[in-house]
Amino acid sequence: MRTLRIGSGAGYSGDRIEPAVELAEQGRLDYLGFECLAERTIALAQSERLRDPQAGFDPLLVARMRAVLRPCAASGVRIITNMGAANPLGAARAVAEVARELGLGGIKIAAVSGDDVLGALAGGDYRLLERPGTVADLGDRVVSANAYMGLGGILEGLRGGADVVVTGRVGDPALFLAPLVYEFGWALDDWDRLGRGTVVGHLLECAGQITGGYFADPGYKDVPDLARLGFPIAEVAEDGSAVITKVEGSGGRVSLASCKEQLLYELLDPASYLQPDVTADFSGVRFEEVGPDRVAVSGGTGRARPDTLKVSVGYRDSFAGEGQMSYAGPGCVARARLALDIVRERLRLTGVAMTEARFELIGVDAVRRGGDPGFTPDLPEVRIRVAGRTDSMAEAVRIGNEVESLYTNGPAGGGGAWKAAREIVAVVSTLLPQHRAQPAVQFEVA
Protein backbone atom coordinates (compact mmCIF):
# COMPACT_ATOMS: atom_id res chain seq x y z
CA MET A 1 0.00 0.00 0.00
CA ARG A 2 1.30 3.44 -0.92
CA THR A 3 2.10 5.75 1.95
CA LEU A 4 3.12 9.39 1.89
CA ARG A 5 5.90 10.56 4.19
CA ILE A 6 5.39 14.07 5.57
CA GLY A 7 7.84 15.72 7.95
CA SER A 8 7.37 18.72 10.19
CA GLY A 9 10.34 21.08 10.16
CA ALA A 10 9.28 23.78 12.63
CA GLY A 11 6.57 24.19 15.26
CA TYR A 12 6.90 27.94 15.68
CA SER A 13 8.71 30.88 14.16
CA GLY A 14 11.83 30.66 16.30
CA ASP A 15 12.15 26.87 16.29
CA ARG A 16 15.46 25.01 15.90
CA ILE A 17 16.77 24.81 12.34
CA GLU A 18 18.85 21.58 12.27
CA PRO A 19 16.03 19.07 12.88
CA ALA A 20 14.52 20.03 9.51
CA VAL A 21 17.88 19.44 7.84
CA GLU A 22 18.03 15.99 9.44
CA LEU A 23 14.52 15.30 8.14
CA ALA A 24 15.38 16.53 4.64
CA GLU A 25 18.56 14.46 4.47
CA GLN A 26 17.50 11.25 6.22
CA GLY A 27 13.72 11.27 6.49
CA ARG A 28 13.01 9.81 3.01
CA LEU A 29 10.27 12.43 2.87
CA ASP A 30 7.80 13.38 0.18
CA TYR A 31 6.87 16.67 1.87
CA LEU A 32 8.31 18.91 4.55
CA GLY A 33 6.00 21.39 6.30
CA PHE A 34 6.94 24.37 8.48
CA GLU A 35 4.31 25.96 10.73
CA CYS A 36 5.74 29.31 11.86
CA LEU A 37 2.86 31.77 12.16
CA ALA A 38 1.43 32.52 15.61
CA GLU A 39 -1.83 34.37 16.15
CA ARG A 40 -0.32 37.83 16.55
CA THR A 41 2.73 37.43 14.31
CA ILE A 42 0.86 38.37 11.18
CA ALA A 43 -0.41 41.61 12.74
CA LEU A 44 3.14 42.62 13.63
CA ALA A 45 4.34 41.52 10.19
CA GLN A 46 1.66 43.69 8.59
CA SER A 47 2.99 46.73 10.46
CA GLU A 48 6.50 45.87 9.25
CA ARG A 49 5.32 45.64 5.68
CA LEU A 50 3.74 49.07 5.94
CA ARG A 51 7.18 50.43 6.82
CA ASP A 52 9.00 48.34 4.20
CA PRO A 53 7.00 46.83 1.28
CA GLN A 54 9.67 44.12 0.80
CA ALA A 55 9.32 42.94 4.45
CA GLY A 56 6.50 41.27 6.35
CA PHE A 57 7.50 37.61 6.00
CA ASP A 58 9.11 35.35 8.59
CA PRO A 59 12.54 36.63 9.70
CA LEU A 60 14.00 33.09 9.67
CA LEU A 61 12.65 32.17 6.22
CA VAL A 62 15.94 32.77 4.45
CA ALA A 63 18.01 30.92 7.08
CA ARG A 64 15.66 27.92 7.02
CA MET A 65 15.61 27.76 3.21
CA ARG A 66 19.39 28.09 3.02
CA ALA A 67 19.58 25.07 5.31
CA VAL A 68 17.04 22.76 3.63
CA LEU A 69 16.64 23.73 -0.04
CA ARG A 70 19.62 21.71 -1.29
CA PRO A 71 18.79 18.41 0.46
CA CYS A 72 15.11 18.85 -0.44
CA ALA A 73 15.95 19.48 -4.10
CA ALA A 74 18.30 16.49 -4.11
CA SER A 75 15.59 14.06 -3.03
CA GLY A 76 12.53 15.75 -4.50
CA VAL A 77 11.02 16.82 -1.18
CA ARG A 78 8.40 19.52 -1.62
CA ILE A 79 8.18 22.25 1.01
CA ILE A 80 5.00 23.83 2.34
CA THR A 81 5.11 26.68 4.85
CA ASN A 82 3.14 29.64 6.19
CA MET A 83 6.34 31.69 6.56
CA GLY A 84 4.90 34.12 3.99
CA ALA A 85 3.08 35.80 6.90
CA ALA A 86 1.95 39.25 5.69
CA ASN A 87 3.89 39.05 2.40
CA PRO A 88 3.81 35.63 0.70
CA LEU A 89 4.96 37.02 -2.66
CA GLY A 90 7.92 38.78 -1.06
CA ALA A 91 8.74 35.54 0.72
CA ALA A 92 8.55 33.55 -2.54
CA ARG A 93 10.99 35.99 -4.16
CA ALA A 94 13.34 35.61 -1.18
CA VAL A 95 13.20 31.81 -1.53
CA ALA A 96 13.94 32.12 -5.25
CA GLU A 97 16.96 34.24 -4.45
CA VAL A 98 18.27 31.68 -1.96
CA ALA A 99 17.77 28.95 -4.59
CA ARG A 100 19.79 30.92 -7.14
CA GLU A 101 22.54 31.53 -4.59
CA LEU A 102 22.69 27.78 -3.98
CA GLY A 103 22.85 27.08 -7.71
CA LEU A 104 19.38 25.55 -7.67
CA GLY A 105 17.97 27.47 -10.62
CA GLY A 106 14.62 26.26 -11.94
CA ILE A 107 13.03 25.69 -8.57
CA LYS A 108 9.40 26.78 -8.67
CA ILE A 109 7.81 28.62 -5.77
CA ALA A 110 4.12 29.30 -5.27
CA ALA A 111 3.01 32.29 -3.20
CA VAL A 112 -0.45 31.78 -1.71
CA SER A 113 -2.24 34.91 -0.55
CA GLY A 114 -5.86 35.97 -0.27
CA ASP A 115 -5.99 35.72 3.50
CA ASP A 116 -5.74 39.51 3.92
CA VAL A 117 -9.42 40.41 4.31
CA LEU A 118 -9.07 43.89 5.77
CA GLY A 119 -10.88 45.27 2.72
CA ALA A 120 -13.62 42.63 2.85
CA LEU A 121 -14.41 43.57 6.46
CA ALA A 122 -14.72 47.29 5.72
CA GLY A 123 -18.21 48.62 6.14
CA GLY A 124 -19.59 45.30 7.35
CA ASP A 125 -21.14 44.50 10.68
CA TYR A 126 -18.75 41.85 11.91
CA ARG A 127 -19.22 40.91 15.55
CA LEU A 128 -16.21 40.11 17.72
CA LEU A 129 -16.10 36.60 19.16
CA GLU A 130 -14.26 37.38 22.40
CA ARG A 131 -16.27 40.36 23.63
CA PRO A 132 -19.23 42.58 22.79
CA GLY A 133 -18.89 44.92 19.84
CA THR A 134 -17.91 44.80 16.19
CA VAL A 135 -14.74 45.19 14.13
CA ALA A 136 -15.98 48.66 13.13
CA ASP A 137 -15.90 49.70 16.81
CA LEU A 138 -12.11 49.29 16.74
CA GLY A 139 -11.96 52.09 14.18
CA ASP A 140 -8.57 53.18 12.91
CA ARG A 141 -6.78 51.10 15.55
CA VAL A 142 -7.16 48.03 13.30
CA VAL A 143 -3.83 47.09 11.68
CA SER A 144 -4.63 43.76 10.05
CA ALA A 145 -7.34 41.20 9.35
CA ASN A 146 -6.35 37.75 8.15
CA ALA A 147 -8.66 34.82 7.50
CA TYR A 148 -7.65 31.28 8.35
CA MET A 149 -7.78 29.98 4.78
CA GLY A 150 -8.33 26.40 3.70
CA LEU A 151 -6.08 24.15 1.64
CA GLY A 152 -7.33 25.40 -1.76
CA GLY A 153 -4.45 27.78 -2.45
CA ILE A 154 -1.79 25.24 -1.49
CA LEU A 155 -3.49 22.65 -3.69
CA GLU A 156 -3.36 25.04 -6.62
CA GLY A 157 0.34 25.62 -5.97
CA LEU A 158 1.08 21.89 -5.92
CA ARG A 159 -0.97 21.33 -9.08
CA GLY A 160 1.03 24.11 -10.69
CA GLY A 161 4.21 22.15 -10.01
CA ALA A 162 5.57 24.19 -7.12
CA ASP A 163 8.58 22.76 -5.28
CA VAL A 164 7.99 25.25 -2.47
CA VAL A 165 4.61 26.65 -1.41
CA VAL A 166 4.69 29.77 0.78
CA THR A 167 1.43 30.95 2.30
CA GLY A 168 0.11 33.68 4.53
CA ARG A 169 -2.51 32.70 7.10
CA VAL A 170 -4.01 29.25 6.57
CA GLY A 171 -5.44 26.82 9.10
CA ASP A 172 -2.29 25.21 10.53
CA PRO A 173 -3.32 21.61 9.74
CA ALA A 174 -3.99 22.64 6.12
CA LEU A 175 -0.22 22.79 5.55
CA PHE A 176 -0.18 19.01 5.96
CA LEU A 177 -3.70 18.18 4.78
CA ALA A 178 -3.15 19.79 1.37
CA PRO A 179 -0.47 17.32 0.17
CA LEU A 180 -2.66 14.40 1.27
CA VAL A 181 -5.59 15.72 -0.76
CA TYR A 182 -3.29 16.35 -3.72
CA GLU A 183 -1.45 13.01 -3.70
CA PHE A 184 -4.36 10.72 -2.80
CA GLY A 185 -6.96 12.63 -4.79
CA TRP A 186 -9.29 12.93 -1.84
CA ALA A 187 -12.60 14.65 -2.60
CA LEU A 188 -13.06 18.01 -0.91
CA ASP A 189 -16.25 16.69 0.69
CA ASP A 190 -14.84 13.37 1.85
CA TRP A 191 -15.31 14.54 5.42
CA ASP A 192 -13.94 11.46 7.15
CA ARG A 193 -10.70 11.45 5.17
CA LEU A 194 -10.34 15.21 5.61
CA GLY A 195 -10.97 14.66 9.33
CA ARG A 196 -8.26 12.02 9.54
CA GLY A 197 -5.88 14.18 7.53
CA THR A 198 -6.60 16.99 9.97
CA VAL A 199 -5.63 14.68 12.84
CA VAL A 200 -2.31 14.08 11.08
CA GLY A 201 -1.81 17.80 10.47
CA HIS A 202 -2.64 18.65 14.06
CA LEU A 203 -0.19 16.03 15.36
CA LEU A 204 2.58 17.39 13.10
CA GLU A 205 2.07 21.14 13.32
CA CYS A 206 3.96 21.67 16.59
CA ALA A 207 6.95 19.64 15.35
CA GLY A 208 8.98 18.45 18.38
CA GLN A 209 6.00 18.60 20.70
CA ILE A 210 5.04 15.08 19.59
CA THR A 211 8.52 13.54 19.58
CA GLY A 212 9.26 14.27 23.23
CA GLY A 213 9.60 18.05 23.27
CA TYR A 214 7.59 19.95 25.86
CA PHE A 215 7.01 16.63 27.61
CA ALA A 216 9.88 15.61 29.89
CA ASP A 217 9.34 15.51 33.65
CA PRO A 218 12.36 13.83 35.25
CA GLY A 219 11.50 10.67 37.13
CA TYR A 220 7.96 10.73 35.75
CA LYS A 221 8.29 11.19 32.00
CA ASP A 222 11.90 10.83 30.88
CA VAL A 223 12.95 11.65 27.34
CA PRO A 224 16.42 10.89 25.93
CA ASP A 225 18.65 13.41 24.19
CA LEU A 226 16.42 16.48 24.00
CA ALA A 227 19.33 18.63 22.77
CA ARG A 228 19.19 16.57 19.54
CA LEU A 229 15.40 16.23 19.42
CA GLY A 230 14.25 14.69 16.16
CA PHE A 231 11.19 16.24 14.52
CA PRO A 232 8.25 14.08 13.46
CA ILE A 233 7.42 12.19 10.31
CA ALA A 234 3.92 10.92 9.51
CA GLU A 235 3.64 7.91 7.21
CA VAL A 236 0.13 8.41 5.93
CA ALA A 237 -1.98 5.79 4.14
CA GLU A 238 -4.61 6.52 1.52
CA ASP A 239 -7.42 6.13 4.10
CA GLY A 240 -5.84 8.82 6.30
CA SER A 241 -4.56 6.48 9.00
CA ALA A 242 -0.92 7.09 9.85
CA VAL A 243 2.16 6.12 11.81
CA ILE A 244 3.99 8.89 13.68
CA THR A 245 7.75 8.37 13.85
CA LYS A 246 11.09 10.21 13.56
CA VAL A 247 14.53 9.74 12.05
CA GLU A 248 16.28 6.74 13.59
CA GLY A 249 19.01 7.78 16.00
CA SER A 250 17.67 11.30 16.58
CA GLY A 251 16.87 12.48 20.10
CA GLY A 252 13.48 12.36 21.76
CA ARG A 253 10.86 9.66 21.89
CA VAL A 254 7.56 9.08 20.13
CA SER A 255 5.27 7.44 22.69
CA LEU A 256 1.57 6.88 23.31
CA ALA A 257 1.73 9.56 26.00
CA SER A 258 3.45 12.16 23.80
CA CYS A 259 0.92 11.51 21.02
CA LYS A 260 -2.05 11.86 23.38
CA GLU A 261 -0.72 15.15 24.76
CA GLN A 262 -0.27 16.57 21.28
CA LEU A 263 -3.64 15.33 19.99
CA LEU A 264 -5.44 17.28 22.71
CA TYR A 265 -3.14 20.32 22.55
CA GLU A 266 -5.12 23.54 22.05
CA LEU A 267 -8.31 21.61 21.37
CA LEU A 268 -11.59 22.82 22.82
CA ASP A 269 -14.40 20.33 22.03
CA PRO A 270 -12.50 17.30 20.66
CA ALA A 271 -15.59 16.23 18.69
CA SER A 272 -15.77 19.53 16.88
CA TYR A 273 -12.41 20.89 15.78
CA LEU A 274 -13.38 23.68 13.40
CA GLN A 275 -11.09 24.05 10.41
CA PRO A 276 -11.73 25.88 7.13
CA ASP A 277 -11.84 22.58 5.20
CA VAL A 278 -13.70 20.30 7.60
CA THR A 279 -15.18 20.00 11.07
CA ALA A 280 -12.88 17.32 12.39
CA ASP A 281 -13.89 14.90 15.15
CA PHE A 282 -10.98 13.67 17.27
CA SER A 283 -13.14 11.96 19.89
CA GLY A 284 -12.72 8.49 18.37
CA VAL A 285 -8.96 8.72 17.73
CA ARG A 286 -6.93 5.73 18.95
CA PHE A 287 -3.18 5.27 19.26
CA GLU A 288 -1.23 2.03 19.18
CA GLU A 289 2.49 1.51 19.73
CA VAL A 290 3.64 -0.52 16.72
CA GLY A 291 7.41 -0.33 17.21
CA PRO A 292 10.16 1.69 18.82
CA ASP A 293 9.32 5.38 18.23
CA ARG A 294 6.40 4.29 16.06
CA VAL A 295 2.82 5.08 17.04
CA ALA A 296 -0.13 4.29 14.78
CA VAL A 297 -3.07 6.69 14.76
CA SER A 298 -6.57 5.94 13.48
CA GLY A 299 -10.20 6.65 14.20
CA GLY A 300 -10.54 10.31 13.26
CA THR A 301 -13.70 11.37 11.45
CA GLY A 302 -15.20 14.55 10.11
CA ARG A 303 -18.32 16.47 9.20
CA ALA A 304 -19.07 19.26 6.74
CA ARG A 305 -16.85 22.33 6.95
CA PRO A 306 -18.20 25.47 8.67
CA ASP A 307 -19.80 28.13 6.45
CA THR A 308 -17.52 30.79 7.88
CA LEU A 309 -13.78 31.41 8.20
CA LYS A 310 -12.22 32.59 11.43
CA VAL A 311 -10.52 35.95 11.00
CA SER A 312 -7.80 37.31 13.30
CA VAL A 313 -8.06 41.07 13.60
CA GLY A 314 -4.95 42.84 14.89
CA TYR A 315 -5.42 46.22 16.52
CA ARG A 316 -3.42 48.69 18.58
CA ASP A 317 -4.77 48.00 22.06
CA SER A 318 -2.70 49.77 24.70
CA PHE A 319 0.79 50.15 26.12
CA ALA A 320 2.49 48.00 28.74
CA GLY A 321 5.33 48.87 31.07
CA GLU A 322 7.22 46.44 33.23
CA GLY A 323 10.03 46.29 35.77
CA GLN A 324 11.78 43.50 37.65
CA MET A 325 14.29 43.36 40.53
CA SER A 326 15.77 40.51 42.57
CA TYR A 327 16.29 40.00 46.30
CA ALA A 328 18.23 37.20 48.02
CA GLY A 329 19.26 35.92 51.40
CA PRO A 330 17.47 35.97 54.76
CA GLY A 331 14.21 37.89 54.67
CA CYS A 332 14.27 38.31 50.90
CA VAL A 333 10.55 37.66 50.46
CA ALA A 334 9.67 40.31 53.08
CA ARG A 335 12.01 42.83 51.38
CA ALA A 336 10.51 41.98 48.00
CA ARG A 337 6.98 42.54 49.31
CA LEU A 338 8.11 45.87 50.76
CA ALA A 339 9.55 46.75 47.34
CA LEU A 340 6.19 46.00 45.67
CA ASP A 341 4.39 48.21 48.21
CA ILE A 342 6.82 51.05 47.53
CA VAL A 343 6.38 50.84 43.76
CA ARG A 344 2.60 50.66 44.13
CA GLU A 345 2.62 53.83 46.20
CA ARG A 346 5.09 55.62 43.93
CA LEU A 347 2.93 54.95 40.88
CA ARG A 348 -0.03 56.39 42.79
CA LEU A 349 1.86 59.43 44.11
CA THR A 350 3.29 60.29 40.70
CA GLY A 351 -0.05 59.78 38.98
CA VAL A 352 0.78 57.00 36.53
CA ALA A 353 -2.66 56.07 35.21
CA MET A 354 -2.91 52.31 34.79
CA THR A 355 -6.03 50.52 33.60
CA GLU A 356 -4.69 47.19 34.89
CA ALA A 357 -1.64 46.19 36.94
CA ARG A 358 0.15 43.18 38.38
CA PHE A 359 2.41 43.23 41.44
CA GLU A 360 3.95 39.80 41.88
CA LEU A 361 6.86 37.72 43.11
CA ILE A 362 8.56 35.51 40.56
CA GLY A 363 9.22 32.25 42.39
CA VAL A 364 6.10 32.60 44.55
CA ASP A 365 2.94 33.72 42.77
CA ALA A 366 3.70 35.05 39.26
CA VAL A 367 3.00 32.29 36.75
CA ARG A 368 0.53 30.82 39.25
CA ARG A 369 -1.41 34.07 38.75
CA GLY A 370 -2.01 34.90 42.37
CA GLY A 371 -1.89 33.58 45.89
CA ASP A 372 -2.05 34.63 49.51
CA PRO A 373 -0.33 38.06 49.80
CA GLY A 374 0.71 37.16 53.35
CA PHE A 375 2.53 34.00 52.18
CA THR A 376 6.20 34.51 53.07
CA PRO A 377 8.05 31.30 52.25
CA ASP A 378 11.70 30.94 53.21
CA LEU A 379 13.29 31.17 49.76
CA PRO A 380 16.97 31.62 48.85
CA GLU A 381 16.03 34.33 46.34
CA VAL A 382 13.00 35.94 44.76
CA ARG A 383 12.29 38.51 42.02
CA ILE A 384 9.61 41.19 42.00
CA ARG A 385 7.66 41.95 38.88
CA VAL A 386 5.45 44.97 38.27
CA ALA A 387 3.52 45.19 35.00
CA GLY A 388 0.89 47.74 34.09
CA ARG A 389 -1.30 48.75 31.18
CA THR A 390 -1.44 52.42 30.18
CA ASP A 391 -2.84 54.60 27.41
CA SER A 392 0.54 56.08 26.47
CA MET A 393 4.13 54.96 25.98
CA ALA A 394 5.36 57.76 28.26
CA GLU A 395 3.36 56.40 31.17
CA ALA A 396 4.35 52.81 30.41
CA VAL A 397 8.03 53.81 30.64
CA ARG A 398 7.48 55.26 34.12
CA ILE A 399 6.46 51.86 35.51
CA GLY A 400 9.86 50.29 34.83
CA ASN A 401 11.58 53.47 36.05
CA GLU A 402 9.86 53.19 39.43
CA VAL A 403 11.13 49.62 39.77
CA GLU A 404 14.66 50.54 38.72
CA SER A 405 14.87 53.43 41.18
CA LEU A 406 14.45 50.90 43.99
CA TYR A 407 18.22 50.60 43.61
CA THR A 408 18.84 53.75 45.66
CA ASN A 409 15.41 54.28 47.23
CA GLY A 410 14.04 50.82 48.02
CA PRO A 411 14.75 47.99 50.45
CA ALA A 412 18.27 46.68 51.05
CA GLY A 413 20.01 44.46 48.57
CA GLY A 414 17.92 44.78 45.39
CA GLY A 415 19.82 43.74 42.26
CA GLY A 416 19.46 42.91 38.60
CA ALA A 417 16.90 45.56 37.71
CA TRP A 418 15.32 45.19 34.28
CA LYS A 419 12.67 47.30 32.60
CA ALA A 420 10.75 47.45 29.33
CA ALA A 421 7.87 49.26 27.70
CA ARG A 422 6.02 48.33 24.52
CA GLU A 423 2.91 48.99 22.51
CA ILE A 424 0.48 46.10 22.61
CA VAL A 425 -0.96 44.99 19.31
CA ALA A 426 -3.66 42.57 20.35
CA VAL A 427 -5.77 40.14 18.35
CA VAL A 428 -9.51 39.56 18.40
CA SER A 429 -11.53 37.34 16.10
CA THR A 430 -14.57 37.50 13.91
CA LEU A 431 -16.21 35.27 11.31
CA LEU A 432 -16.41 35.86 7.56
CA PRO A 433 -18.52 33.86 5.08
CA GLN A 434 -16.21 31.41 3.24
CA HIS A 435 -16.97 32.86 -0.21
CA ARG A 436 -15.73 36.31 0.85
CA ALA A 437 -12.08 35.15 0.90
CA GLN A 438 -10.57 33.43 -2.12
CA PRO A 439 -6.96 32.25 -2.38
CA ALA A 440 -4.70 33.86 -4.96
CA VAL A 441 -1.64 31.97 -6.23
CA GLN A 442 1.39 33.42 -8.01
CA PHE A 443 4.46 31.53 -9.18
CA GLU A 444 8.13 32.52 -9.03
CA VAL A 445 10.86 30.54 -10.75
CA ALA A 446 14.41 30.68 -9.44
Added chain:
Amino acid sequence: MQLRERAHARTGDKGNISQISVIARDPGDYAWLAEHVTAARVKAHLAATGAERVERYELPGLGALNFVLHGALAGGVTRSLALDAHGKCLGAVLLELEVPEISSLCV
Protein backbone atom coordinates in the same frame (compact mmCIF):
# COMPACT_ATOMS: atom_id res chain seq x y z
CA MET B 1 -1.53 11.99 46.90
CA GLN B 2 -1.04 14.51 44.12
CA LEU B 3 -2.67 14.01 40.73
CA ARG B 4 0.85 13.98 39.25
CA GLU B 5 1.34 10.43 40.57
CA ARG B 6 -1.34 9.07 38.24
CA ALA B 7 -1.68 11.55 35.38
CA HIS B 8 0.18 13.92 33.10
CA ALA B 9 -0.99 17.17 31.53
CA ARG B 10 -0.31 19.62 28.72
CA THR B 11 -1.61 23.17 28.48
CA GLY B 12 -2.58 25.15 25.40
CA ASP B 13 -4.26 28.49 24.76
CA LYS B 14 -6.88 29.88 22.38
CA GLY B 15 -7.57 33.58 22.82
CA ASN B 16 -8.64 34.11 26.41
CA ILE B 17 -9.23 30.37 26.93
CA SER B 18 -6.78 28.06 28.67
CA GLN B 19 -7.02 24.42 27.72
CA ILE B 20 -5.54 21.66 29.87
CA SER B 21 -5.52 17.97 29.01
CA VAL B 22 -5.22 15.54 31.93
CA ILE B 23 -4.22 12.08 30.82
CA ALA B 24 -4.12 8.93 32.97
CA ARG B 25 -0.67 7.26 32.89
CA ASP B 26 -2.56 3.95 32.97
CA PRO B 27 -5.74 4.14 30.85
CA GLY B 28 -7.25 1.68 33.34
CA ASP B 29 -7.41 4.55 35.83
CA TYR B 30 -9.79 6.53 33.62
CA ALA B 31 -12.95 5.94 35.71
CA TRP B 32 -11.08 7.00 38.86
CA LEU B 33 -9.73 10.06 37.07
CA ALA B 34 -13.18 11.05 35.80
CA GLU B 35 -14.64 10.63 39.29
CA HIS B 36 -12.10 12.81 41.09
CA VAL B 37 -10.97 15.41 38.58
CA THR B 38 -14.20 17.28 37.96
CA ALA B 39 -14.71 20.63 36.27
CA ALA B 40 -15.67 22.12 39.65
CA ARG B 41 -12.43 20.93 41.31
CA VAL B 42 -10.32 22.24 38.43
CA LYS B 43 -12.07 25.61 38.61
CA ALA B 44 -11.48 25.80 42.37
CA HIS B 45 -7.81 24.76 42.16
CA LEU B 46 -7.08 27.31 39.45
CA ALA B 47 -9.30 30.04 40.94
CA ALA B 48 -6.40 32.52 40.82
CA THR B 49 -6.74 32.59 37.02
CA GLY B 50 -10.18 34.13 37.38
CA ALA B 51 -11.67 31.57 35.00
CA GLU B 52 -15.39 32.24 34.67
CA ARG B 53 -16.45 28.82 33.46
CA VAL B 54 -14.78 25.43 33.13
CA GLU B 55 -15.97 22.76 30.72
CA ARG B 56 -14.81 19.15 30.78
CA TYR B 57 -14.71 16.88 27.74
CA GLU B 58 -14.32 13.14 28.30
CA LEU B 59 -12.11 10.92 26.15
CA PRO B 60 -12.40 7.44 27.64
CA GLY B 61 -10.72 5.89 24.58
CA LEU B 62 -7.55 7.84 25.39
CA GLY B 63 -7.96 7.70 29.17
CA ALA B 64 -8.05 11.45 29.13
CA LEU B 65 -10.05 14.52 30.13
CA ASN B 66 -9.90 17.87 28.38
CA PHE B 67 -10.58 21.00 30.43
CA VAL B 68 -11.53 24.29 28.81
CA LEU B 69 -11.15 27.30 31.12
CA HIS B 70 -13.01 30.31 29.75
CA GLY B 71 -11.66 33.73 30.67
CA ALA B 72 -8.56 32.27 32.34
CA LEU B 73 -5.82 34.13 30.48
CA ALA B 74 -6.18 37.76 31.56
CA GLY B 75 -7.31 38.79 28.08
CA GLY B 76 -5.34 36.21 26.11
CA VAL B 77 -1.73 35.91 25.06
CA THR B 78 -1.72 38.94 22.77
CA ARG B 79 -3.03 41.30 25.46
CA SER B 80 -2.17 39.78 28.83
CA LEU B 81 0.23 41.41 31.29
CA ALA B 82 0.98 38.04 32.90
CA LEU B 83 4.54 36.70 33.03
CA ASP B 84 3.34 33.46 31.44
CA ALA B 85 0.86 35.03 29.05
CA HIS B 86 0.04 31.66 27.45
CA GLY B 87 -0.71 30.10 30.84
CA LYS B 88 1.63 27.26 29.87
CA CYS B 89 2.48 26.55 33.52
CA LEU B 90 -1.12 25.99 34.59
CA GLY B 91 -1.24 22.29 33.69
CA ALA B 92 1.64 21.54 36.04
CA VAL B 93 -0.09 23.58 38.77
CA LEU B 94 -3.18 21.44 38.25
CA LEU B 95 -1.11 18.27 38.81
CA GLU B 96 -0.78 19.38 42.46
CA LEU B 97 -4.47 18.57 42.94
CA GLU B 98 -4.94 16.23 45.93
CA VAL B 99 -6.69 13.02 44.93
CA PRO B 100 -7.42 9.83 46.89
CA GLU B 101 -5.21 6.77 46.45
CA ILE B 102 -6.67 4.19 44.12
CA SER B 103 -8.00 1.41 46.32
CA SER B 104 -7.06 -2.11 45.24
CA LEU B 105 -10.67 -3.11 46.01
CA CYS B 106 -11.94 -0.56 43.55
CA VAL B 107 -12.01 -2.22 40.16
